[in-house]
Amino acid sequence: MGKTIQVTDELRVVQVEPYIWEIPPYGEMRVPGRIYGDRATVEHLVADVKAGKSWNALLQIVNVACLPGIQKASLAMADVHPGYGFPIGGVGAFDFDEGVISMAGVGYDINCGVRTMSTNLTRDEIEPKKEDLANALYCTVPAGLGSTGAIRLNLKEVDKVLEKGAEFSVERGYGFPEDLEYIEERGRIAGADPGAVSMKAKKRQFKQIGTLGSGNHYLEVQWVEKIYAPDVADAYGLFPNQILISIHCGSRGLGHQIGTDYLKVLEAASRKYNIPIRERELVCAPIDSPEGRQYLAAVNCGINCAFANRQAIAHLTRQAFHDALGVRPQEIVTLYEIGHNTAKVEEHEVDGQIKKLVVHRKGATRAFGPGRKEVPAAYREVGQPVLVGGTMGTCSFILHGTKRAMEETFGSALHGAGRTLSRRQAKKRFWSGDVIAALAEQGIVVRAHSKSGVAEEAPGAYKDVEEVVEIMHNAGIIRKVARLRPLICIKG
C-alpha cells in the first residue's frame, strides 16, 4: 500500500487500499479525488495526462473536486474514461443548500439506463428459434438514426409523459402496473416540471417514444450463464440458463435538447454566481437558485421521459416474443430498471450527519444496499439490482448494492465497460462484417440498423467488463449475482 504516482508537480495519485486510489487535494480542490481501480486503471489515466491529451479523465476528476458544496470526494468508478466536464464513470454529490448542480454531471442522454426483464424460458427452448425472434425484435422495436415510434404525441401528451414517466406508458396500454414497482423511482420521479423544458425539446419527443436510438444503445436477449450468489439470485428470481432481456437506451431527443438548452443557461449562471469552473463544459448553478431549481426540474422531466420510453420498448419486446414464440406478455416480468446518467436528490450520511444532497451519476449506476427504503420490498434485504451491460458478444452482469457502497460512494457503482478506442479508431481496426461473423460463430445473432455502428461497438473497442466488475466486487461496492451471455443483439 501507499504506492504513489507523481503525475505533475502538484498532482499525485496514492494507493490507499488495494482497489482505491486517492488524489490528495491541491490547489482549488475542496475534497480528494477517489478512484476505484487497479494499477492498470490508474496508469491508463496517468498516461493520458503525460501524453498531453487535452481530454483526460484524471483532470476531470480534479476539476469536479473544485466545485462548491461537493461532499467527501470526487469519485470515479472502475470503468472511468474521459467525458466532458465530468469523467464518464464519475460521481459527485453536493450539499443541497450550499452546493451546485452541473449539467456535465448528467449529460445529454438524461437517465440513459437499462431495463432487464426475466422470463420462464430457457436457453435451450430459444436456441432453435432465435433467428425468428431476432427478426421479430428487429421489426417491432424502432431503432437507429431517424427512427420514429408508434405512439405519436401532441404537446399536452408530452407534458404528461414528463410528469408521469412510465405510468404514462402503462396508462396507454404499454405494459403492466406491476412493472412500475421494479423501476427506480417507481418509474415516475417527483419534482418534474414541464414548464422547465423548452418547446424545442418537447417537439423532439413527438415521434420518439418507444425508440431505441443508436450508438451504444441496444436490446439483448441473454441467458444466465453463471450464478455467483444463490441467495440473492433467488430473491431476484434468477435461475441457470434462464432467458432475460435487457434494453439499454435513454431519453432520446428530448434529453439531448434539455442538455443543449441548459448548457447556455448554466454557463450564464456560472458567471452570475461567480462559480469558477475549470473546464467550459462544467457549467453549473447553485442548487438553491432559480437556474438550479429549474435545471433540476428539467432533469426530472428527462428522467421521466426515459422511463416512459423504456416502458414502451418493454411492451414492444413482449409483443415480439409473442409474435415469434407465442409467449404470453404476462410471462415476461420486469426484474429491475436503473439509470446511469442522472442527478438525484437523496439523503446520505456524511460525517455522522444525514444530509440532503444532489448526487450526480454520470455513466455511473445507483447501487443502494440492504435496508434502503428506495429498494423494492422483495429485494430490500439483499440490496438493489445493479445492471451492468458489457459490449456485444461479451457478457453482462447482475450485481447488487452493498452497505459499503452506501458508506463510500453514496450508493453508486459502475455502469458498463468503458471505451478504450475512439469510434474512429474502432472503425479503422474493425469491420462490421467481421464482427458480426465472429459473433455468429459464438452463436450470437446480431441485427443492426447501422452498418458502421457495429464496428464502432466492437468488443475490442472496450475495456473488459469482467475486469471492471471484478475490481468493484473486490472493493466491496457491489457484489456479483449473475453473469449473462448474449444470444441476440439488436442495435440501432
Place this chain on the structure above:
Amino acid sequence: MTYEYLDHEADVGIRASGATLEEAIADGARAMFGVMTDINRVGRSVEVPIRCQADDPAALFVECLNELLFQSDVRHLLFADFQVTRLAHTGAGYTLEGVARGEPLDATKHDLWTEVKAATYAGLRYDVEDGRHTLQCVLDV
C-alpha cells in the same frame, strides 16, 4: 472539405477550418453531418434557415451545430451542406444566419450511421493563425 476527426474515447472530436470564421463553421457543420451519414448520398432539395447567437465564436459554433441537430431531428431531414449567409458581431455578442441543405431521411437510400446527441463545450477551441480560422469541439454520440 478540410475538416478532420479527432480521437476521443467516448465520442467524436471534430476540427474544422476555413479562410473565414463563416467557412470554418460551415466546414464543422459538414463534419458533423458526416458522422451521421455519407453526405455524398444526400441530396440538397430542401433548404432550412438557421439562426443562432452566442457570446463568442466558439460558443456560436456549438450553438449552430446544435440548432442544425434540432432542425434535422424535428423535420426528419439529413443535411448535406451548410452555408453561413450572415455573421454579425455586436456589443451583445455574435449572431449568425445561414442555410442548411438536405433532404428527407430515407433508410432505403441513405447510409444511416451514428446519431449525434449534441455538440458540447468539451475540447472547445477557436484559433486564428496565418489567416486560417480553426474550430474544434467534441460531439456526444
